[in-house]
Amino acid sequence: MDASIIGIVAILAIPLAGILAAIYLVSRLGRGQ
């Protein structure tokens, strides 16, 4: 696989991971304990 594709995936995946988790957590905020 092309190294540039791996680089792009890596660059996109890092913020994406946090943003997805943040969206989920914000949607659950206040409905927890």
Add this chain to the structure above:
Amino acid sequence: MEADMLVRDYLGRLEAAAWPLAADRRRELVAEVREHIESALAEAKERDEVTTRNVLERLGAPEEIVAAEVEGEPSARFAPPGQVSIERAPAWGFSEIAAIGLLTVGAVFLPIVGPLIGLVFVWASAQWTTPQKAVASVVVAGVLLLPILFLFGASVGAGPF
């Protein structure tokens, strides 16, 4: 008995109106209201139809109670007299802001480290349940693993065959 039927009907309407709430919270709300009705009737020392109707009217429509609950403002009006109603902690505290900030903006400025510190704040917060924290951790770990899997795929693809 007419009064009991009124209470049952009211609680049934409350339960039906409370469908947007989580099952646990719905049961809790119905129990709280039932308890309040019982204590109000005990205080009135009457359990006839008129007294029951008055008590239920003072409580308001079940839909209004649910609406207040959905807005995150548990109605204080059915707190028994002399008892302080339990107030919810505000949803956004330092841990929550730090967690969301590090998971989003932090991921750009502190790649990998930012979201990981953000997860520490998520676990430190009392606003999310353990399963919710676990889901967030799995999402972060899972998406962060993508590049590693791509790298693994690339190295396998670049093998001798």
